[in-house]
Amino acid sequence: MSCIFAAQKNGVPVDSCVLWNDSGFLQQASDITGGVYIRVPEPAGLLQFMLWTFLPDALQREHLSVPPPVQVDYRSACVCHHQLISTGYVCSSCLSIFCQFTPICSMCQTHFKLPKNMIPSRKARKRKQKDQLSTPGPLP
Numbered sequence: 001m002s003c004i005f006a007a008q009k010n011g012v013p014v015d016s017c018v019l020w021n022d023s024g025f026l027q028q029a030s031d032i033t034g035g036v037y038i039r040v041p042e043p044a045g046l047l048q049f050m051l052w053t054f055l056p057d058a059l060q061r062e063h064l065s066v067p068p069p070v071q072v073d074y075r076s077a078c079v080c081h082h083q084l085i086s087t088g089y090v091c092s093s094c095l096s097i098f099c100q101f102t103p104i105c106s107m108c109q110t111h112f113k114l115p116k117n118m119i120p121s122r123k124a125r126k127r128k129q130k131d132q133l134s135t136p137g138p139l140p
Contacts, residue, residue: 004029015054031072
């Protein structure tokens with residue numbers, strides 16, 4: 001993504017042509033930089049798509065009928081389950097995204113320290129254990 005942000009900063013559009021499966025990453029890259037994203041349904045029409053869509057420069061594209069922009073999903077996939085998430089935890093070292101907090105990053109093995117207000121005190125842990133033991137369970 002660093003390359004995509006550099007292209008955006010320098011005004012370089014990133015055009016994407018995908019043959020079979022959609023690519024969320026290329027959709028985001030094209031949308032961020034103002035480029036064109038096209039999924040070609042049949043490889044036989046690839047040359048026509050390339051000539052009419054990608055050959056003209058950005059100024060000439062304004063006068064042509066380019067395909068409308070696609071709806072881009074900006075959610076990221078977590079590295080543990082590969083599911084799309086809208087809110088997650090990011091490793092500050094390698095920028096991996098997780099759906100659940102882990103004290104050790106599974107990608108780069110970075111150790112994280114929890115804030116003191118998130119760690120229960122010994123008294124609170126003992127009180128919780130005592131409450132769990134004294135609470136009667138369901139009757140058979």
